Amino acid sequence: MSLNPIQFLKACCCLPQRRSKPSPRPSSPIRRSEHYNSRLRANLGWEVPERSAPGHSSHLETHTTTAPDQSSPRPRIRSEGRFPIKISSEVQWVKTSMDRERLKELYNLVHATLEHVPYAICGLGALIDHGFTGRKTNRISILCPQTSKNAVKSWAATRGYKIYGDSICVPTKDGIRRVRIKYIEFGFEQLQCVKSDFSNATVLSLTSTLDNIAAGHLDNLRRRDERALIMIAGDVFWVLKLMAQRHENIDSRLLPTFLGEEFFADFTARHSNARREMALAGIDVGAALAKHRTAAALREHDQLLRDHGLKGDVADTQVGQFENMKSIGNKSVYTLHGREAGGELTAPPMPQPPEQSYARGINFSGRNLTASKPPRKPKSIERPVADWV
Structure with a gap:
């Protein structure tokens, strides 16, 4: 259609016309x-x-319905635009246990997705990677820093994986597998991570896995779940025996929760052979005992100062990284799941805990540090028997 340039310029001006009602x-x-x-x-x-x-x-x-003195509401940007948070229908997770080949497939898929993000496979998945065969699993958990939990979901979205609750839906050859996202608030860079034994994934080392299990013990201790405590004790002793076989050089700085007073005191009070197994694994039990006895003495001194109206000088106890471990949905430190090769989820028999539990102010030899010492009896002096003046 031919158009006069002058006519086109006049049309572009869109001069206002007289109207009875403004548009x-x-x-x-x-x-x-x-x-x-x-x-x-x-x-x-x-x-x-x-x-x-x-x-x-x-x-x-x-x-036209909006009042002239009211401003239109600002548009809300939904987070689902970057990555999906939920799926409309319930996810059909695969409930069958995974053998080594299926785990290798899932681990490689996770690593191909998250190799740009700091992460590590933790929990039962890490135990199985180190050779544990007591239980099997149909899902795994990954651990990341708190600052990377959204990046994990974003990278999963780039692969087309859906996010359901606190988990990533990873499609495999036999169906959709569940990968739970867990994170810690601080100290991820201080954890010891190693390459998987049978895949390209990154897993927690045996030492950091032991500290993770210790945090799970404290979590279930507060919940008073004795059945879970027995199962966790079996995992602890399995790791200690494997450490003794491998003659690993253990750095005590990687075990802040395991060597902490709360776990160490309760676990050694429940299991009489715990200190022996720790020593065989290469853990300096004597240094841990001396540290806790010193802490008990400092608390006694601090309490004496407070009783006389003075300010105490005992610093607060520092917690380990895994004690602040959470998942996106709820708090979960060490999840117990899976089945044994022969049937239901069971645990090996463990010795019953003693009736008297460990209390602050009592050292590991059984003596109360806050009670006054009994007076010492003078030793008798042997004198020679002789008649002499």
Whole structure:
């Protein structure tokens, strides 16, 4: 269609016309451009689509109801635009246990997705990677820093994986497997991570896994779940025996929770052979005992100062990384799941805990540090028997 340039410029000016009622002004840039294009088409004599015709747009009709003194609400940007949070229907997880080949497939898929993010496979998945065969699993857990938990979901979305609750839906050859996302608030860079024994994934080392199990013991101790405590004790003794076989050089700085007073005191009080197994694994039990006895003496001194109105000088006990471990959905330190090769989830028999539990102020030899010492009896002096003046 031929068009006179002067006529086109006049049409582009869109000079306002006299109207009995002023037309409402669109609020968004997209709607303003649509309104302008419709007027330009009308001035040029072109056909105006019914959707964008002036006076007939549904967008304009919606804005006529807004009061002039009220501003339109700001649009909300939904987080689902970057990565999905939930799936409309319930996820059909695969409930069958995984053998080594299925675990290798899942571990490699996880690593291919998260190799750009600091992560490590933890919990029962890490135990199985180190050779544990007492239980099997149908899902795994990964651990990351708190600052990377959203990045984990974003990288999973780039692979087309859905996010359901606190888990990633990873499709495998036999169905959708569940990968739970867990994170710690601090100290991830201080954990010891190693390459998987049978895949490309990154897993917690045997030492850091032991500290993870110790944090799970404390978590279930507060819940008073004795059945879980017995199962966790079996995992602890399995790790200690494997450490003794491998003659590993254990760094005590990697075991802040395991060598902490709360776990060490309770676990050694429950199991009489615990200190022996720790020593055989290469853990300096004597240094741990001396540290806790010193802490008990400092608490006694601190309490004496407070009783006399003075300020105490004992620093607060520092907790390990795994004691602040959480998942996106709820707090979960060390999840017990899976079945043995022969049937139901059971644990090896463990010795019953003693009736008297460990209390603050009592050292590991059984003597109360806060009680006054009994007076010492003078030793008898042997004198020679002789008649002499």
